Amino acid sequence: MFHFLERNPFLFTVFLFITVAWAAIIEVLPSFAENSQPLAGTKPYTILQLAGRNVYIKDSCNACHSQLIRPFKSETDRYGHYSVSGEYAYDRPFLWGSKRTGPDLHRVGNYRTTDWHENHMLNPAAVVPGSIMPKYPHMFKNLADIETAYAEAYTDKTVFNVPYDQKDMPKLGTLSDAKAEALEEAKKIAAQMKTQSVKDAVANGKIPEIVALIAYLNSLK
Numbered sequence: 001m002f003h004f005l006e007r008n009p010f011l012f013t014v015f016l017f018i019t020v021a022w023a024a025i026i027e028v029l030p031s032f033a034e035n036s037q038p039l040a041g042t043k044p045y046t047i048l049q050l051a052g053r054n055v056y057i058k059d060s061c062n063a064c065h066s067q068l069i070r071p072f073k074s075e076t077d078r079y080g081h082y083s084v085s086g087e088y089a090y091d092r093p094f095l096w097g098s099k100r101t102g103p104d105l106h107r108v109g110n111y112r113t114t115d116w117h118e119n120h121m122l123n124p125a126a127v128v129p130g131s132i133m134p135k136y137p138h139m140f141k142n143l144a145d146i147e148t149a150y151a152e153a154y155t156d157k158t159v160f161n162v163p164y165d166q167k168d169m170p171k172l173g174t175l176s177d178a179k180a181e182a183l184e185e186a187k188k189i190a191a192q193m194k195t196q197s198v199k200d201a202v203a204n205g206k207i208p209e210i211v212a213l214i215a216y217l218n219s220l221k
Helices: 002-006 009-035 047-058 073-079 114-122 146-160 175-190 196-203 209-218
Strands: none
Touching: 047 146, 047 175, 047 209, 114 209, 146 175, 175 196, 175 209, 196 209
């Protein structure tokens, strides 16, 4: 039979396709179905965290940092437990990345602090000697887009059934409610920062991008 297939490229291709497809059905799909549900304890992003995630994407942080820890000892020793699909249940789009100029950030909330991120974004090389990461002073001046983050969360809730407003989940409410809750969350972060202009902005009801970004990075655990 196999000699016959080797002499017939088309049939060999069909046979190979069927074999691989069957393997996927019995091996890959059951595992995917088991792990594709939200991991226990996984919650949707708050509006402030979502706004920070948008800053992360806008400034192309995902071009140099992955968010996918592979199941290899060299990676788990450095970054923590390997990533599983259920952790990304509320990520749209996924930010797995395919290149690491800088370290993976999927567990960065476990070992970096608000103060560390503040200093690092102001002057990376002063915190990590030899770092080639650029400075991001504009994040300390530009304001986070809370309205767009709210619109995304509202879409996630109504279209994708993301469980906002459910028990133990972030609240969505109205846009005014979302802005008020984002500001309260921002105040807690700004209280841990030393940049006076950021503290003043938050005290005046404004949320700089750096505060939203730190809220997002702190949520990655």
